[in-house]
Amino acid sequence: MTNPVIFWLIALVVIVSGLMVVLLKNIVHSALFLVVTFVGVSATYVLLQADFLAAVQILVYAGAVSILLVFGVMLTVRGDIKSSNLFNRHKLSGGVVALALFLIVERIILKTEWVLSKNPAPESTVGPIAEAMLTKFVIPFEVAAILLLVAMVGAILLAKGEGKPQ
Amino acid sequence: MERLFLNLGEGIQQWLASLGLGATAVSLIMVAIKVAAILGFVLLNVLYLVYLERKISAYIQQRLGPNRVGPRGLLQTTMDVIKLISKEDIIPQAADRKVFRLAAIVVFIPAVMLYAVIPFGKDMIAIDLNIGVFYFIAVSSTTTIAFLMAGWGSNNKYSLLGGMRTVAQMVSYEIPLVFSILGVIMLTGSLKMSDIIAAQKDVWFIVLQPIAFLIFFIAGTAELNRAPFDLPEGEQELIAGATTEYSGMRWAIFFLAEYSNLVAMSALAVTLFLGGPSGPWAPSWIWFVIKVYIMIYLFMWVRWTFPRIRVDHLMHTNWKFLLPLSLANILVTGIGIKIFEWFS
Numbered sequence: 001m002t003n004p005v006i007f008w009l010i011a012l013v014v015i016v017s018g019l020m021v022v023l024l025k026n027i028v029h030s031a032l033f034l035v036v037t038f039v040g041v042s043a044t045y046v047l048l049q050a051d052f053l054a055a056v057q058i059l060v061y062a063g064a065v066s067i068l069l070v071f072g073v074m075l076t077v078r079g080d081i082k083s084s085n086l087f088n089r090h091k092l093s094g095g096v097v098a099l100a101l102f103l104i105v106e107r108i109i110l111k112t113e114w115v116l117s118k119n120p121a122p123e124s125t126v127g128p129i130a131e132a133m134l135t136k137f138v139i140p141f142e143v144a145a146i147l148l149l150v151a152m153v154g155a156i157l158l159a160k161g162e163g164k165p166q
Numbered sequence: 167m168e169r170l171f172l173n174l175g176e177g178i179q180q181w182l183a184s185l186g187l188g189a190t191a192v193s194l195i196m197v198a199i200k201v202a203a204i205l206g207f208v209l210l211n212v213l214y215l216v217y218l219e220r221k222i223s224a225y226i227q228q229r230l231g232p233n234r235v236g237p238r239g240l241l242q243t244t245m246d247v248i249k250l251i252s253k254e255d256i257i258p259q260a261a262d263r264k265v266f267r268l269a270a271i272v273v274f275i276p277a278v279m280l281y282a283v284i285p286f287g288k289d290m291i292a293i294d295l296n297i298g299v300f301y302f303i304a305v306s307s308t309t310t311i312a313f314l315m316a317g318w319g320s321n322n323k324y325s326l327l328g329g330m331r332t333v334a335q336m337v338s339y340e341i342p343l344v345f346s347i348l349g350v351i352m353l354t355g356s357l358k359m360s361d362i363i364a365a366q367k368d369v370w371f372i373v374l375q376p377i378a379f380l381i382f383f384i385a386g387t388a389e390l391n392r393a394p395f396d397l398p399e400g401e402q403e404l405i406a407g408a409t410t411e412y413s414g415m416r417w418a419i420f421f422l423a424e425y426s427n428l429v430a431m432s433a434l435a436v437t438l439f440l441g442g443p444s445g446p447w448a449p450s451w452i453w454f455v456i457k458v459y460i461m462i463y464l465f466m467w468v469r470w471t472f473p474r475i476r477v478d479h480l481m482h483t484n485w486k487f488l489l490p491l492s493l494a495n496i497l498v499t500g501i502g503i504k505i506f507e508w509f510s
Contacts (some may be wrong), residue, residue, distance in 0.1 A: 028318055032265065035311055052297050055304040063307035066314050066333050124296045126357060 007047060014040035025087075031069045038062040049121035052129060167449045171290060175199075200292055204281045212425040216243045219466055226470040253414035258321060261411065265319035270416040273312035276305045277423040280430040285359050287443045287451030298359040299351065302434055303344055306389070309427065310336045313398070313408045316420070320411035328407025331477070332398040336389055338484045343385035345492035349378040349499045350438045363442030372439040377495045379439045381488055383464070386431045388484070390424070392465060394472040397480060432461035 017036035024030045038061040045054035088094075122128060133141050178199060182192045217232065217240065224231025232239035257266060283298040285291040295301050310333050317329020351357060353374060354365040365371075372379045388395040399407030409420045436442060436457040443454035475483070 028262070028265070032311075032315065035308075051295065052300070055297055055300050059300075059304035059307050063304070063310065063337075066310040067337060069311075069314050069318070070330055070333050126297060126300075 007044070010040050010043045010047070014044070027072045028069060031065055031072055034068070035062050035065045038065065050125060052125045170449065171287070171451065204292065205278065207286075208278065208281065208426045208429065209422070211429050212422050213243050213247070215425045215428065215462065216246070216421075218462075219469075222463070222466045223470045226467075247418065250418040251415055255416065256411075256413045258411050260321045262319040262321060265315050266411075267319075267416075269312050269315035269319055270412065270419045272315060273309065273423045274419050274426075276308050276312075277426040277430070279305045280427070283359055284430065284433045285363060285437055285443055285454070287449065287454055290443070290451060291359060294358060294360050297357045299347060299357045299362070299434075299438070302430075303340075303347070306427070306430075307336075307340060309423075312423075316412070317408035320408070322411050324404045324406075325408050325410045328398050328404045328410065331404075332391065332408060335391070335395065335398060335480060338481065339385045339388035339395075339488075342381050342484065342488035342492045343389060345489070345496060346375075346378040346381035346385065347438060348492075349375045349495050352496070352499050352503060359437055359442075362437060363444065366441040367444075370439065370441040375439065375495070375499070377491065378499075379435075381492050381495065382435060382439070384483075385488060386435065387465060387468060388480075390428055390431055390465070392428070393469040394475050395480065396469075396474055397477055400474060428462060428465060429458065432458045432465065435461050 014037055017033045017040065020033040021030045021037065024033065038057060042054040042057035042062070045051075045057060175196070179192060179196055182195055183189075187195070220242075221231040221239075223229075232242035235241045235245050257263060280302055282292045283295055283301050285294075313332040313336075314329040317325045317327075317332070320326070350362065350371050353371065354362050356362065356365075391398050398404075399409070404410070409417055412420060433454075436454065440457050440461070443450040443457070445453035445456075448456075
């Protein structure tokens with residue numbers, strides 16, 4: 001077991017940067033704090049000795065934030081960037097929904113009986129993940145791939161406009 | 167000679183232990199020493215790579231290159247560094263100050279982190295991760311963010327355009343780069359750097375995977391933003407791209423990261439395709455340096471020989487040529503492995 005102090009430090013970084021994503025009004029700063037959040041989550045994976053997952057987290061999420069940033073910049077620079085990530089006025093209804101969600105999640109976390117494994121963490125995680133993905137879970141894996149493809153085709157179609165000549 | 171640096175490390179460790187320090191303190195100091203050694207290697211290399219690049223470009227363009235400061239101009243880059251350190255640090259008034267300042271730091275973090283998994287010689291690898299190659303790819307993919315931060319933070323249209331181009335180019339060319347590496351991974355069945363080197367004991371992977379090497383080289387050039395793929399900083403169009411507004415030491419750090427990435431990419435190419443640090447007669451770390459410099463020379467040769475390609479051709483080359491080719495390479499490699507298994 002690693003030092004719990006390290007875990008709490010990482011958790012603090014993740015939560016604070018996650019809050020900054022929501023609270024900052026500049027959308028570029030929000031996106032950059034999202035990178036910090038993802039790196040923090042990846043650090044918790046390292047603590048859990050899931051090194052492959054940690055690298056995937058960095059590659060897929062932290063790396064892809066740059067694309068998010070590009071779109072953020074391209075779609076919002078109209079007027080002032082300092083107010084590109086605005087709040088709305090639905091404070092009461094937002095608060096109620098957030099509280100309800102928090103209570104549900106909190107109940108579920110406390111009610112669940114967590115299975116703790118005594119086995120040491122596997123030496124290499126890449127092989128087992130690949131085997132599970134391409135044998136037992138091959139259909140969900142392919143469905144997810146098709147879903148992504150459909151989303152991509154749909155996005156291109158929406159961006160280009162259907163039926164219009166180029 | 168072979169174990170020179172390993173013995174040196176062990177010697178320091180024993181000396182530290184003999185001073186009466188605890189085991190944790192000794193290992194912490196050893197990690198610090200290793201990091202310092204890697205940083206020293208990177209900085210020293212960059213210092214003379216800049217000189218090398220200027221000299222090679224000069225010979226290709228029939229000029230002399232730097233030849234005034236020190237014998238044959240060898241101290242030119244040292245003087246340049248001193249000049250850059252003493253320069254005024256200018257931050258544009260309208261810049262996003264925090265992002266502007268952070269970008270110069272963020273760009274250097276992955277550049278140094280990459281060296282954690284690079285084998286400098288036999289048993290000379292800082293951390294022999296299970297997922298070595300994958301770690302390299304994951305860490306190097308974050309370089310994009312720093313360039314975009316610089317481009318955005320400068321609040322300058324040329325910088326922003328440069329940053330955008332960097333993202334478009336680096337994200338696109340990452341795909342054929344990873345797919346070309348996959349061919350090697352399929353042959354080894356491991357992501358571990360030491361396993362990949364061990365698998366090349368008899369025959370280098372450049373022989374078995376020549377197309378993968380070609381794709382890796384082209385995509386690597388694009389990842390490093392070097393000519394003919396230097397559109398992100400195309401001087402005639404964008405002044406200097408994302409780094410337009412940077413001066414002094416902050417600019418130097420971008421420069422440092424660029425060349426540090428060049429060394430890391432060359433070292434990865436050596437590990438994956440050129441048999442890693444191994445060779446006859448000389449110690450493995452000397453072979454590592456020789457092979458890495460051959461790769462670096464190739465990158466420089468290409469840079470000063472080919473003109474910059476057009477921005478739409480850039481994307482066409484990637485999506486319509488490199489990507490299908492790398493996919494076909496994976497297929498052919500898979501079939502080849504199966505056929506080889508049948509006949510042996």
